[in-house]
Every structure is written in structure tokens, then in C-alpha cells.
Amino acid sequence: MTLLAGLPAAGLVAAALWGDLLAVLAVGAAFLAGHAAAMPSRVTRVQPLSSAVAVAATLTLRFSMATLACAGAIGIPAGWLFIRIRHGIRSADDLLPAQLAGLGVFIAVAGGIHEWMPHSHGAGWPHLSIVVAASVAWYLMSVFVRALLSGTHQRLTRRLVFFSGLADWPAHFVLLASGAIYGVTEPDVGWWALLLATVPYGFAHVSLRRLAATEETYRQTIRTLGRIPEAAGLTPPGHGARVADGAVAVAGELGLSRGATERIEFAAHLHDIGRVVLADPAVAGGGHTDRDVAQWSSAIIAEAPYLEPVASIVSETHRGYRRPGEVRDEDLPVAAQVVRVTAAYDLAISEGMEPVDALEVLHRGAAYDYDPVIVAALRRVLQRRGVAGT
Amino acid sequence: MLGVGFAGAGVCALVGLFLVQDLPEPFWLWSLFAVFFVALDYSAVEVNDRLLVSSAVMVVFAGAVVFGRESAVLAAVLMVVPSILHPQDLKRRQWALALANFGQFVVSMTLAIAVFSLFLPVGETTRGDLPLIIAGAALAAIVYDWLSFRIVAIATSVLYPEREVRPWTQLLPNHLALSVLAVLGAGLGVAYLIVGPVILPIGVFAFGVGQIAFASYAQLREAHEATIRGVVKAVEALDPYTRGHSERVAYFIDISAAELDLAPETVQRLRWAALIHGMGRVAVPPSLLHTESRLTADENARVERHMRVVEELLSDVQFLAPMVEIVTGSRTLAERPDGSLEERLFAAADRFDTLTTARSYRAAVTQAEAFDELRQHADEFGSEVVEALIGAITGRGEVYGSPDEATAAEVERLVRDRAMRA
Numbered sequence: 001m002t003l004l005a006g007l008p009a010a011g012l013v014a015a016a017l018w019g020d021l022l023a024v025l026a027v028g029a030a031f032l033a034g035h036a037a038a039m040p041s042r043v044t045r046v047q048p049l050s051s052a053v054a055v056a057a058t059l060t061l062r063f064s065m066a067t068l069a070c071a072g073a074i075g076i077p078a079g080w081l082f083i084r085i086r087h088g089i090r091s092a093d094d095l096l097p098a099q100l101a102g103l104g105v106f107i108a109v110a111g112g113i114h115e116w117m118p119h120s121h122g123a124g125w126p127h128l129s130i131v132v133a134a135s136v137a138w139y140l141m142s143v144f145v146r147a148l149l150s151g152t153h154q155r156l157t158r159r160l161v162f163f164s165g166l167a168d169w170p171a172h173f174v175l176l177a178s179g180a181i182y183g184v185t186e187p188d189v190g191w192w193a194l195l196l197a198t199v200p201y202g203f204a205h206v207s208l209r210r211l212a213a214t215e216e217t218y219r220q221t222i223r224t225l226g227r228i229p230e231a232a233g234l235t236p237p238g239h240g241a242r243v244a245d246g247a248v249a250v251a252g253e254l255g256l257s258r259g260a261t262e263r264i265e266f267a268a269h270l271h272d273i274g275r276v277v278l279a280d281p282a283v284a285g286g287g288h289t290d291r292d293v294a295q296w297s298s299a300i301i302a303e304a305p306y307l308e309p310v311a312s313i314v315s316e317t318h319r320g321y322r323r324p325g326e327v328r329d330e331d332l333p334v335a336a337q338v339v340r341v342t343a344a345y346d347l348a349i350s351e352g353m354e355p356v357d358a359l360e361v362l363h364r365g366a367a368y369d370y371d372p373v374i375v376a377a378l379r380r381v382l383q384r385r386g387v388a389g390t
Numbered sequence: 391m392l393g394v395g396f397a398g399a400g401v402c403a404l405v406g407l408f409l410v411q412d413l414p415e416p417f418w419l420w421s422l423f424a425v426f427f428v429a430l431d432y433s434a435v436e437v438n439d440r441l442l443v444s445s446a447v448m449v450v451f452a453g454a455v456v457f458g459r460e461s462a463v464l465a466a467v468l469m470v471v472p473s474i475l476h477p478q479d480l481k482r483r484q485w486a487l488a489l490a491n492f493g494q495f496v497v498s499m500t501l502a503i504a505v506f507s508l509f510l511p512v513g514e515t516t517r518g519d520l521p522l523i524i525a526g527a528a529l530a531a532i533v534y535d536w537l538s539f540r541i542v543a544i545a546t547s548v549l550y551p552e553r554e555v556r557p558w559t560q561l562l563p564n565h566l567a568l569s570v571l572a573v574l575g576a577g578l579g580v581a582y583l584i585v586g587p588v589i590l591p592i593g594v595f596a597f598g599v600g601q602i603a604f605a606s607y608a609q610l611r612e613a614h615e616a617t618i619r620g621v622v623k624a625v626e627a628l629d630p631y632t633r634g635h636s637e638r639v640a641y642f643i644d645i646s647a648a649e650l651d652l653a654p655e656t657v658q659r660l661r662w663a664a665l666i667h668g669m670g671r672v673a674v675p676p677s678l679l680h681t682e683s684r685l686t687a688d689e690n691a692r693v694e695r696h697m698r699v700v701e702e703l704l705s706d707v708q709f710l711a712p713m714v715e716i717v718t719g720s721r722t723l724a725e726r727p728d729g730s731l732e733e734r735l736f737a738a739a740d741r742f743d744t745l746t747t748a749r750s751y752r753a754a755v756t757q758a759e760a761f762d763e764l765r766q767h768a769d770e771f772g773s774e775v776v777e778a779l780i781g782a783i784t785g786r787g788e789v790y791g792s793p794d795e796a797t798a799a800e801v802e803r804l805v806r807d808r809a810m811r812a
Contacts (some may be wrong), residue, residue, distance in 0.1 A: 124588050128592070174600070177593075181592050184581075188584045195577060196574070199573070207601075209605055210604070211607040217709040221617065225617070225621055228700060231703055276625065277624060300620060304506060304625055307613070
């Protein structure tokens, strides 16, 4: 709260003392407007246009870093407050520190290089390279701060939060490019620069928004499809969602990539969908094995060409880590084992077992049925979540 | 034949341009523009049937500005020529289409850029020329759009006389998108002349990210539909009586929607409703699905309760909620006269397919009987919906259901089939 009131006040006083009040207010207003027209983001839900404003201001004001700092001190907290009031979302909590840290690094890098290379006058390649470098620094810094402060670190490792934050690069670099278009053309074409910068930005904005909405829808659909066997009474209620949640955390613990983690999440939601087919009396009469469930689930998922990798994970979930007396099959995908272990754990819990006993059962099976590395990762996840007795 | 004619017109326009205009200089810069054009044109994505604009137009207008009045048209048209080699047309060996495309592109582009070049300054381009150039770009985009629309309309009416061409005004989003792209391209061209080549990488990058995001959006949309379609297919495969049911209902909706002149978004929504309406069956105990007799009222209520569970699940997906609403709304049409057009069309298509395919407790009825049944329930479905469906089916000469006058052999075969299924 002190930060919120103190920063703009300090910015105003500094601007009044140094005399470039008009420019500070204009850029500050641009920061605020950049929050009002925030971009959708895959990771953080909102992505204010601050870095575009910073790049544009740096280029048009010819590297007057003090002006930028004052404007940021006024505009960014104001914009944050706006987002807070309008969207009221939790993710706004780490937004302010991330933005301020980003701007700080930006100013340090851009100002530093500019000082160090004093002969780089006139807009053009040298100035463009400086803002690109400073922008990259902003991006890495803000992702880092978010990962550091992320309230989700109880569920996921900071490392995973950091790497999934990096996936936001398209939005960030579109902002960089749009700000640069404005900054580079403004001295020569005046207000037309706004048109030149907003059109490509608008296109990217609309595309990214649609992409984010479709991704969300797709995720919802997968989650819903995963609940169908539950609705039919074939698996315990909430099984798919819990397995997916646990599997994502274990994948993070194992340091798997973002793509692999998403495939594991989808596989965890859908790994039981084949039970729907097996409930048919023609099949159910003969009884079925885990292998049947895995194969039918995989066959259903494979109907969607995009989910082919998910289907191949699911088709392996019935396979044990190692048969007694056999050497471990090196080709067995880790992803399938993650789903297998978390699903077994959740089924044990659903049957009324205590977490500590359920883990014990998995460990006992670890000699050949469950990969001990993954069981250990699951234990660490449970410990971080404070599950009793683990 | 038509393709050759179009191509001839295109070649004539090209030869004329070579005589009238200067070659674009410097050549390396032109090649760069040509490469951008081809890259953007090939990566252009088609998202539903509303937006069919290739962002490559932007490069053409930027090039026209950069190469100046004296060689604008030639520079632009030469860029477009490689698009005759569209990989899709070549893969399908549609030579006539490729030739016609070539002619259409060259002719409309020549005239549009000729109009645009009138707005370009004679000497050096300055900041003051910008408003005029931008106005010219917007106008030229409309000229290009209208011309290529007219030419495509002529070609379509010759090649596929039975197909209807949508009126020009319905393509308004296309005109708008095209004008915006043209204006942006012209603006970037002017910026290039004034500011220098530094504008190129940032302009291309900003636009490229948008393009990539748009392409992945389109791909993901398709993946989403394919995923649901896959699960529906697997669910329907459980029961021989309903195999292909949802695909057929979607088809009936599609063809009647054309008669009813429904908006593409409505049709899309109805197709989705058709696709998902069978998913509720998953939760229905198989013993209720495979019964030999009609269900009792009590059993019917149980089936409906099970189906509601899945429908409630599906309506958790925001995107699917309106479709689930259509499906559930269509069930209660008999009790309320105010069902929406979407619900009534869905219900009619669903009923028609149910009637004309066999069920475990009865054989399929003939098409004529099904039509009668639909007409009798015209108060439920709405007579315009019923007639649109019947008109669409008879207009295509398609026949569903049992043969009208079953021969003895056919009856025997049907009986045997049923015995085998049982």
C-alpha cells in the first residue's frame, strides 16, 4: 500500500524537479492505457502493454531514462490498480512487482548500453538493438519475479512456473515489435506512427486472444471428457481431475518440459475413457484387464489426430515398470509411468486408504510395478502439499 | 478451356505491363518482397468460411509504394505470379484451377495497383503524401476485391452452374480485412522509404507472430472438433443402431440450413449440437439401450436422467453450453410452442434420422412415411423447417429409410439381419 501511494508521488516530485513533467505525464498515461487494454496471456491471464510503451518512449524520447522511470513509477501502479478493480483477479498480485522489476532492468540495460556506446545517435539499427536487448531483459526479469513470488509454488516447483512463464514470449515480443514500430517511425511520420504500430499489434492481439480462448475451451473439453466414465459410475468421482493435478505436479518435480507436462495432463484426464466401451454387456461379460482399458482408451483418443502423442502415452499406462526377473525396458515412456503411478495412488486413496499407506503400497510395488523414481517424486509433491504422514 | 482463357488474359496483361512500366529496382529488394509474399501466401490460413483474406496483400502494397509510381504495377504483379504454383492445386492436379487463379490474380491485381499508383507521388515520397497514399490503398483494395469477386463468380457459374455464389455484400468482413491490410502495407512502404530498412524486421516480426498465433488457433479449433468427434464416434460404435447417427443429423441440418438461409455461425452451432447429442448415451446402462420392446415411461425417465448427467457435464464447457441448450430444448418442443428455430431444426433432423434407421425395437420406416410423420408434427417443428428438410432431401434425389415397396427378398434380408443382430 505504501508502495502504491509512494511510487507515484515520488515519480511526480522527481518529474516536477527535473522539469520534463509533460512527457512524464504523457508516458505515464500511456502506461495506464496499456493496462486498460491488456493482452490475454496463456500463462498469467493478463499481459499489460507496458513493455511496448517503454520501448516506444525510449526511442521517441531519445533514451531519457529518468523520464521513463518517473512515468513508470506513476503509470504502472495506477494501471495495476485499474486491473485489480476491473478484473479483480488473484494473478494481479505478482503483476505489480514483476512489472516494476521488469521496467527497472529495462532502464538499467537500455541506459547502460546507451551510456557505454555514446556515439549511437539517430534512430536506426543501434537503437533498435539496444531496446531489443533491454526488452529481453525485461521479459526474463518479469518471468523470474513471477516465479519467485508465485503463490502456486506450494503445488508446483518454481522452476516449472519459470519455464511455463517463458511460454508467453509471443505476446511479449509482439509488444516489443509494436513499440519499436512506433518509436522508429514517430520522429518522421508523427501520429501516423500510431496507426502503423496498432494494426499489426491488433492482429496479433486478436489472434492471441482467440488462441487463448480456444486453448481454454480445449482444456475444459478434455477435462469434461475425462469425467464421462465418472458420470457413468465406472471410476470414482473426481478421479480424472485429481490424477491430472497430481501428474502435472509430479511432471514438474521430474523437470519435464512444458509440452510433455501438457501431454501428461491430457493423458491423465483421458486414461480411463475406454471403460465406457468396456461397460458394454457384450464385452463386460468376459471381464477386462488394465491392458484392455489402456488399449480402448488409447484407441478412442487416437481418433483425434492432434492427440496421437497422448494416445500413445495412454496405451502404455498398463505396463509395469519391470516384470520380475526382467531387465528394465528402457523404452518405457516416463509420461506413461507418471500417469500410472498417480492413478494408482488416487485409486488407493479412493478406496479409503491413508496417504501414507497408499504410498507404502506403491513403494512395495516399486520392485517391479511402479518406477521408484516417480514414486519418490510423488512423495515429495505430497510432502510439499503437507499431506499428513508422508 | 476457361482456365486457358483466363490465363491468356493474364499473360496479355503481363506483356502489356512489361511494355509500359519499368522493372523494379534494385532487384535484390524486389526478390526480398517476393519471398515475403510467397511465404505469407503459403502460410495463409482459412478460418471457417468468413475470413478468406491472405495477409500477403500487405506485402504487395508495401512493394508498390517502395518501387514507386513507374514500376509499382509490374513489381506487384510479378510478386503474385509465383502463387500459380500453389502446392495444394498442384497436389490435386487441378491445372485448370491453377490457370484460372493465375489469370484472375494477374488481371485484378494489375487494375487495382494501377488505381493505387495514381495516388503515389511522382517524385520523392514525404510525410505529406501519407494520407493520400493510405486513401489510395483502401480504394485499391476494394477495387481488387470487387474484381476478383466478379471474376470468381463468372468462373464458378461456368464450372459449377448448380452452385450459388454468395452476394458481395455478405463478404463485408473480407473487404474490411483486405482494406486494413492494404493500408498497413502502404503505411509500412512509406515508413520504409522515410525511415529506412530498419522497419522491415520489426514489421515482419510483429505481423509474423500474429500470423503464427492465428494459424495455431485455427489448428487448435480443428483439433478440438476432431477430439469430440473421435469420442462421439467411439460411443456410437457401441450400438449398431446409432452408428453414424450424429454425422447424419449434422448432414441433414447442413442441407436444410442452406434452404433456410441460416447464418454460418448458426449452422456451426447446430452441427456441434448434432455431434454431442449422442454422448449422453454413454451414461445410460446398456440394458436400457438394447431392449427389444419400446421403453416404458419409467424406463424412459431413467434414460433421460442418465443423459442429463452427461449433458450437465458438457455444459460446464462454456463453448459447448449453447449447443447443449439446443439439445435439451429440442426434447421439450412438444410441450411448448415457442421453441427457437435452431431447436426445431435440430429436433426435425434428429427425428427424421431416427425414423429412417432401424432401432432395436422396430424396423426403419420408409422415407414417405417419415415425411408424413414430420408434416403431422409441423406444429412442433414449424412447417418452414419441415419443408426445408424435405425439400433439401428430395431436391438432392436422396432416399433414406426402408425401400418404399419392399420386395419379398428384401423383407427376408431385413428379418435375417435383425435376427443376427439380436
